[in-house]
Amino acid sequence: MPGPGHRSRAGVAAVTAGLLAVSGALAGCSGDRRAEPSPRPTPVWNRSPASVAAVGDSITRGFDACVVLADCPQVSWSTGTDSEVRSLAFRLLGAPATKNRSWNHAQTGAKMSDLPGQMAQAAQREPELVTVMVGANDACQDTARQMTPVDDFRASFEASMRQLRAGAPKAQVYVSSVPDLKRLWSTGRGNPLGRQIWKLGICATMLRDSQDMSERAKKRRDTVYERVVAYNGVLRDVCAKDRRCRYDGGAVFDYRFTGEQLSHWDWFHPSKNGQGRLAEIAYRNVTSAKPPV
Template sequence: MLRTTVTALTGLTALTTAWATPAGATRTAEPWRPVIMAALGDSISAGFNACGWYLPCTSRSWSTGDHQSVRSQYVRLRAADAAVAGNNVNLAIPGSTSADLAGQVTRAVGRRADYVTVLIGAQDACVSEERLMTPVAVYERRVAEALALFRAGRPGGRVFVASIPDVKRLWQIGRKDPVARGFWAVGRICPTMLARPTSTSATDRARRDRVRARVADYNAALARVCAAYGPACRFDGNEVFRQRFTTGHLSKWDFFHPNAAGQKLIAEKTYAMMRDWLTEEETEPVPLLIP
C-alpha cells in the first residue's frame, strides 16, 4: 500500500509540474563560452611577416595570437573567460586559397575546436593573371562545403567569418612609395592588383577595378554561406573590407601583409562583431507532458 501511494504521489508531482509549465516555455542554458579556438585561413591569419622576415608569426595573429601588442580575439576571450586559456591553435597556412579550407576544417575538428575564425580569399584573387582568379561560384561552393564539414564534426561549434581586405586599398596607399613598389615587383606580390602600380592607363585602371569587384563578390558569397549556416555563424558585415588602413598597418617586409598594428586593427574590429556571443544565453524548448 505504501509503495502504491508513493508512486501515485510521484506521478501527481510530475503532472502538476507539467500543468504549471506554460506553452512555449524555455529552459535557459549557460552563456556560450568557447574552450578550444582555432584560426583557419591564409597568411593573414598566420601572422605572416608580422614579426620577422618572410615567416609566419602566429603569436601576432588577429585570431589566436597571444602577444599582448595585438590583443587578438583569443586574448580578449581569455580575459573574458579563463576556460579558453592555452587552448588556441593556429591552422592557417600562408598561400592557402579556398581550395585548402576543407583540409584546415578537418584538422580543426580533429583538435575538437568549438570556435573557429575564417579569413580566406585574398590568394584566390591575388594570382599571376586575371583569368586564374577563382570563379565566385567555385569559391562559394568550397567555403560552404568546408563549413558543412565543421557543422558535421562539431555540431555545437561556432564560426566567425571575416571579410577579405580591400586589396585595392594596398595599391592606393603604396603606389607612390618606391620601396613598396620595389617589394611588389621583386616578390611578384598580388600581380592582378599591384602590377604596373604607377600606370594610369584605362586598361590598368579597369583591371584593378575588376579585381576589387571580385574580392567584393567573394565577400558577398561569404555572407550568403554564413547566413545559410545559421545563428552559429557570424559574418563581419564587410567590416575588415571597409577598413581604411594605412602603410603604418603594413609589414615593411612586403607592404602587403598586416604588421602587428594591422593585426591589432583586425582583432579589434572583428571582436566587436562577435563579443555579444559571450553574454548570449542559449535556450531550448521544455517539452510539455500534458497538452
C-alpha cells in the same frame, strides 16, 4: 416562515459562493503555474567561447609582421599570444589559456580550395569558435583570368562548412570579409620601398605596375576589386545559412588600413599594429549581442 423569494435568493447566494470558491482555487493553481520559471532556450551564439581555432591564409599566420618572408603566428589577430596585438583568443580566454585552448591551422598561400582540409583539422579540436579569413589569394594571381571563379569559391566554402559540421556540429564560426585589395594598393603605392618589393610578384593582379594609371591598368584593378566583392557576397550568403555562423558584415573589407598598419617589409600584409586592428574588429563582432549588418 421565509417566503419563496427568500429561498431563491438564498439558493443563488449559495451557488455564487460555491462558484467563487472553485474560481479561487483554479486561480490559485493558475497562479502557481505562472510562478514556475519557464525553461529558456540555449542561445545559439555564445559570446564567450572557451576555445578558438583559426583557419585561413597568410594574414592569420602573421606573415611578414615580425620578420621578412616568414610567418609569425604569435601576432596572429585570431590566436596570437603577443600582448601588444591582443588577439581575439587573448581577449576571450586570457593570456595563459591562449596557448592551451587556441589553435592556428591557417597556411600562408592558402586559397579557398584549401579550406576544407583546414576545417577538418580544426574540427578534430572540437573548438567552440572557428575563425575564417581566406580569399585574398584567390584574387591575387598572376593574371585576372587565373582568379578563382566565384562558383568554385562558393563550392569550396560550402564543402568547408560541411567538413566542420561533420566533426564539430556545435562549433561557432566567425567569418571575416576579404580585405579591399584595391585600397591596400592605394595605401602602399606611395612608399618607394613597397613599390620595389611589389615588383617581385606580390599579388600581381592588383599590385603589378603600381604606378600605371592607364585605362587598361585601371580596368584590371577594377576586375580584381569586383571579384573580391563577389567573394564577400559568397561568404555572407553561405554563412547566413548556418545558424551558428556570423559574418563580419564587411568590416574588414571596409577598414581603412594606414601605412602604420601594413608590413614595412611588403606594404601589403598587416603589421603587428594591423593585426591588432583586425583583432579589435573580430572581438567586437564576436561579443556583440547581435550580428553585424
